[in-house]
Amino acid sequence: xxxxxxxxxxxxxxxxxxxxxxxxxPGALRKILAFNLLGGGVxxxxxxxxxxxxxxxxxxxxxxDGDPVPQxxxxxxxxxxxxATAIAVAxxxxxxxxxxxxxxxxxxxGDPGP
Amino acid sequence: xxxMQSLYAQIAALxxxxxxxxxxxxxxxxxxxxxxxxxWARGLALTLLWLGLAVALAIAATVLYGAAPLSYTLGGWAPxxxxxxxxxxxxxxxxxxxxxxxxxxxHFARRGFEPLDGGEExxxxxxxxxxxxxxxxxxxxxxxxxxxxxxxVALELLTFSAVPxxxxxxxxxxxQAALRYLLFALLGSVLYLLGAVLFYGSFGTLDIPLLxxxxxxxDALPPAVALAAALMTAGLMAKTALLPLHLWLPPAxxxxxxxxxxxxxxxxxxxSFFLVLRLWFDVIPALPGLPAAxxxxxxxxxxxxxxxxxxxxxxxxxxxxAYSTVAQIGYLFLIFPLAAGAGSGLALTAGTLQIVSHACAxxxxxxxxxxxxxxxxxxxxxxxxxxxxxxPMTVLGFAxxxxxxxxxxxxxxxxxxxxxxxxxxxxxxxxWSLVPLAGGLLTAAxxxxxxxxxxxxxxxxxxxxxxxxxxxxxxxxxxxxxxxxLLPPEVFGLIGIGRTSIDTAALxxxxxxxxxxxxxxxxxxxxxxxVATLVLLLKRRGLPTAGLIVTRTDxxxxxxxxxxxxxxxxxxxxxxxxxxxx
Numbered sequence: 138x139x140x141x142x143x144x145x146x147x148x149x150x151x152x153x154x155x156x157x158x159x160x161x162x163p164g165a166l167r168k169i170l171a172f173n174l175l176g177g178g179v180x181x182x183x184x185x186x187x188x189x190x191x192x193x194x195x196x197x198x199x200x201x202d203g204d205p206v207p208q209x210x211x212x213x214x215x216x217x218x219x220x221a222t223a224i225a226v227a228x229x230x231x232x233x234x235x236x237x238x239x240x241x242x243x244x245x246x247g248d249p250g251p
Numbered sequence: 252x253x254x255m256q257s258l259y260a261q262i263a264a265l266x267x268x269x270x271x272x273x274x275x276x277x278x279x280x281x282x283x284x285x286x287x288x289x290x291w292a293r294g295l296a297l298t299l300l301w302l303g304l305a306v307a308l309a310i311a312a313t314v315l316y317g318a319a320p321l322s323y324t325l326g327g328w329a330p331x332x333x334x335x336x337x338x339x340x341x342x343x344x345x346x347x348x349x350x351x352x353x354x355x356x357x358h359f360a361r362r363g364f365e366p367l368d369g370g371e372e373x374x375x376x377x378x379x380x381x382x383x384x385x386x387x388x389x390x391x392x393x394x395x396x397x398x399x400x401x402x403x404v405a406l407e408l409l410t411f412s413a414v415p416x417x418x419x420x421x422x423x424x425x426x427q428a429a430l431r432y433l434l435f436a437l438l439g440s441v442l443y444l445l446g447a448v449l450f451y452g453s454f455g456t457l458d459i460p461l462l463x464x465x466x467x468x469x470d471a472l473p474p475a476v477a478l479a480a481a482l483m484t485a486g487l488m489a490k491t492a493l494l495p496l497h498l499w500l501p502p503a504x505x506x507x508x509x510x511x512x513x514x515x516x517x518x519x520x521x522x523s524f525f526l527v528l529r530l531w532f533d534v535i536p537a538l539p540g541l542p543a544a545x546x547x548x549x550x551x552x553x554x555x556x557x558x559x560x561x562x563x564x565x566x567x568x569x570x571x572x573a574y575s576t577v578a579q580i581g582y583l584f585l586i587f588p589l590a591a592g593a594g595s596g597l598a599l600t601a602g603t604l605q606i607v608s609h610a611c612a613x614x615x616x617x618x619x620x621x622x623x624x625x626x627x628x629x630x631x632x633x634x635x636x637x638x639x640x641x642x643p644m645t646v647l648g649f650a651x652x653x654x655x656x657x658x659x660x661x662x663x664x665x666x667x668x669x670x671x672x673x674x675x676x677x678x679x680x681x682x683w684s685l686v687p688l689a690g691g692l693l694t695a696a697x698x699x700x701x702x703x704x705x706x707x708x709x710x711x712x713x714x715x716x717x718x719x720x721x722x723x724x725x726x727x728x729x730x731x732x733x734x735x736x737l738l739p740p741e742v743f744g745l746i747g748i749g750r751t752s753i754d755t756a757a758l759x760x761x762x763x764x765x766x767x768x769x770x771x772x773x774x775x776x777x778x779x780x781x782v783a784t785l786v787l788l789l790k791r792r793g794l795p796t797a798g799l800i801v802t803r804t805d806x807x808x809x810x811x812x813x814x815x816x817x818x819x820x821x822x823x824x825x826x827x828x829x830x831x832x833x
Contacts, residue, residue, distance in 0.1 A: 152445070159438055160815030165430060172437050179445050186452040206332075207451065210400050214444065217407045221437050224411060228418065228430045236423035241431045241811055 151178030176218040183207040267323030270336045272306045277388035289372025292380035304350040311343040320749035330458035336395045339749025345394040360510040385412030399447040399457040413519040416511040417503045428502035439489030446483030449475045481825035490523035494554035495817035498809040504573040509621020517610040540832015548588035552686045554581030559693035560801045568630040594674035596753035601670035608663020615652035615728035622717040636708025648725035653698035658691045661736030669762035699783040
């Protein structure tokens with residue numbers, strides 16, 4: 138088994154764990170963490186594709202040894218995932234202090250006003 | 252005339268350089284508003300939106316009269332290493348629509364989102380305007396970007412600006428709705444990103460024209476391609492809230508303050524749908540095939556029927572309007588099975604017109620519902636009695652917007668129906684054209700139910716009345732949607748620019764040609780009158796058993812676990828459909 142295949146399998150495992158957590162765990166914090174696992178799996182896949190080569194560089198005829206484009210994409214992707222986590226945690230903290238609820242499926246307290 | 256022509260010549264000479272402005276204006280405004288604080292945010296946002304509307308008009312005029320798309324490569328770096336911007340007809344429509352609706356909503360929100368009397372900043376007076384600019388920046392990038400990853404960033408910008416709009420007033424139930432929206436949208440974005448990376452791994456580029464060329468010229472497609480396309484489509488559907496994935500939409504759209512609901516329902520869900528159009532018509536035009544397109548069409552049809560039925564049973568007006576959005580999103584996805592072969596131009600035109608028409612109509616309805624909720628202090632449909640006496644213009648705006656959704660001549664809704672009908676005839680799939688007919692009648696039913704309550708009874712006491720401009724804005728948005736069909740046919744030619752052999756102006760003219768015949772008029776008005784009579788006769792009766800079944804089905808579909816599993820099943824189904832259809 139090559140290192141690339143191993144990384145690919147790890148990425149797939151992370152995606153699977155993340156999907157399971159995001160769909161099955163009722164707690165919102167668990168869902169946020171699961172989203173990060175899921176994102177980690179996808180980013181690992183970016184790494185696999187960069188390592189394997191065959192992307193933009195090959196297409197431009199500049200060799201196959203490591204592709205910088207997915208690496209640049211991963212950095213942007215990490216920033217986006219970080220921002221998403223920050224917003225989600227901020228909302229969850231607000232929800233927890235305002236209503237002492239931290240799940241998404243139970244009916245929230247209070248009268249649904251206009 | 253002379254100065255106008257020279258002005259046009261100067262604008263046309265700018266060419267692709269114009270495309271930087273729609274990206275720069277909102278982002279610069281967003282940063283400036285944060286620096287200047289809540290006292291200036293409102294004025295800044297509105298000024299920039301007016302400027303942005305002028306720029307969008309210039310771009311649309313250049314694209315329309317030049318009959319060719321504008322493009323620009325950032326920093327002079329051509330794809331695949333650089334990133335390109337391009338404005339074809341579709342982009343020009345979205346570029347025009349977003350500042351148009353945002354301006355109407357922004358002027359509506361001048362009251363309610365202003366700084367305190369002393370000029371002091373409140374959360375609403377800063378956050379609302381900054382988020383409005385964020386939504387605008389996201390939509391403009393969605394319209395112009397030509398790179399799947401740039402589009403991912405644009406989608407995230409759109410989502411991150413839209414989610415806090417839901418929770419502006421900080422009540423626990425709206426915070427919960429916002430969190431639910433955010434987490435489900437994030438699941439959608441991850442699937443989209445996974446699809447994009449699979450495309451990159453297979454073809455070594457994310458640039459749409461290059462990718463389309465390589466997919467088109469490949470002899471044997473790698474198996475990852477069907478999965479990639481399915482993942483991206485499913486992710487975008489989660490963000491657009493197509494039926495089994497609509498768990499987040501009703502609480503988020505109904506709980507937000509009225510101007511925020513209007514933006515969310517009119518524009519934000521259209522951003523992700525616009526990307527579905529891009530994906531299916533530009534990236535993989537030859538790939539999907541009928542089985543996958545049929546899945547989308549069937550879900551669209553379910554959304555229309557179930558969404559409208561649930562709307563009919565709603566107790567609260569804002570939730571009713573939110574479920575009407577769930578139904579209207581169905582029309583957007585109905586175009587895909589009809590886009591096969593010769594129907595492609597008709598379907599694309601119908602989809603684009605539905606984006607525009609529903610955006611104006613739904614913004615009007617949510618703003619009207621907001622005015623009514625503030626005026627009465629509640630929005631229970633049953634207790635709306637006599638509100639039409641107190642707020643005649645608002646109720647008129649609500650009714651006219653509703654008529655556009657029903658699809659009476661010459662509204663955008665009518666054009667969509669007529670185009671879908673011709674596409675169904677052309678591709679011999681007549682059954683699909685029954686769905687918009689049924690949808691129109693169900694829409695008429697809940698519209699009549701609301702109006703019957705609003706028109707009967709004595710004048711109620713008003714807690715907080717709207718300002719005159721607010722009522723005019725509602726009416727203007729409703730009329731924009733209702734009178735869409737009266738625009739000169741050449742304008743509709745804009746939609747097809749940048750696509751070979753699609754003359755959208757002629758298609759729309761064809762759809763309008765028979766609009767005013769006696770048969771067509773009676774054909775659309777008589778059933779609506781029939782439904783109206785039926786609703787009025789049954790008004791005193793309670794919710795029938797069938798209503799309970801529909802409500803329970805909807806509640807079950809909106810369970811988080813069920814929606815998540817539907818998303819995964821849908822992805823696999825689409826992948827299988829695409830692989831089979833090739």
